[in-house]
Amino acid sequence: MKFITVLGARPQFIKAAPVSRELRKRHEELIIHTGQHYDKNMSDIFFDELHIPKPDYHLGIGSSSHGKQTGEMLSQIEEILLNEGPDYVLVYGDTNSTLAGSLSAAKLHIPVVHVEAGLRSFNKKMPEEINRIMTDHVSDYLFCPTDTAVQNLTNESITDHVYNIGDVMYDAVEYNRKLAEDKSDVLNVHGLTSKEYYLITVHRAENTDVKENIEEILNAFKEIPEPKVWPIHPRTRHVIEKLGLNLDEIPNLHVIEPVGYLDMLTLESHAIKVLTDSGGVQKEAYFMKVPCVTMREQTEWVETLESDANILVGTDKEKILNAVKKDVYPEYKTIFGDGDASSKIVATFE
Incomplete structure (x- = not known):
């Protein structure tokens, strides 16, 4: 199967790295980098040191107002999706790139896979909260990092193809x-x-x-x-x-x-x-x-x-x-999975 992954910020590349490693063992993956966040550290050495696949498309959109930035992403991503014809579009988290990728795919009836689904701050003044909610409601596969995230989706009547697989960020940190x-x-x-x-x-x-x-x-x-x-x-x-x-x-x-x-x-x-x-x-x-x-x-x-x-x-x-x-002595529990979230995501499509 053919996946297109849409990313726009350095943290998303880091989260995507362990998933891409697993995904590419069995499937084809292309990566679109929207350029939402310019980062001088996002050079070849960044990808080489962290063993992250380099983007196949770099849109170079850069900073702008939320509406203008998202609109430009929608237009360019749609064109790529029409040319490439993927089976799935994979998005991460809560950036404008996440929203643009998910909306572009949904309007073309391409199934959307949202990793880090179900998070809520319950503060709609945060643009990230709007992006999360809208992406979750157009997604076909929702991979949640915690039980709380699953419950948040249930509260919004989203229950089909919802999975608690742990946190891919934990996979990345462990690696x-x-x-x-x-x-x-x-x-x-x-x-x-x-x-x-x-x-x-x-x-x-x-x-x-x-x-x-x-x-x-x-x-x-x-x-x-x-x-x-x-x-x-x-x-x-x-x-x-x-x-x-x-x-x-x-x-x-x-x-x-x-x-x-x-x-x-x-x-x-x-x-x-x-x-x-x-x-x-x-x-x-x-x-x-x-x-x-x-x-x-x-x-x-x-x-x-x-x-x-x-x-x-x-x-x-x-x-x-x-x-x-404050002196604190926290008890750190295993609440973000066992570091195998990426393999669980890929196994879902076997």
């Missing part, structure tokens, strides 16, 4: 953890000592685009005396500079350029705690058994909240500081 140990030198490069620093990531628009929120977050960072490492997203840096805020006022803060996936796994695994607003980083911290402080009001990964493995704090300065200072 790449050893590569990171062998290849990453990020601690030495930045003079870091294991378990003596906090790791920060901030990129979501609801945090960076609201001055009061980003100011509150930065004010919290000022009162954390320990070393803090922040591989800063270019957009976040730009917003902070535009608002006239000064990162130099934060003591012991090491602002570094964005890092590759292997370096990020290393930084996560050796941190005291992770402070983030990223859905993926929340899970990776859980996989690495590193406590996480999530600067959002909701999380799709509600399972991580058990035993304070992950603490939701929003952007409230005092809540952030209390969570950072």
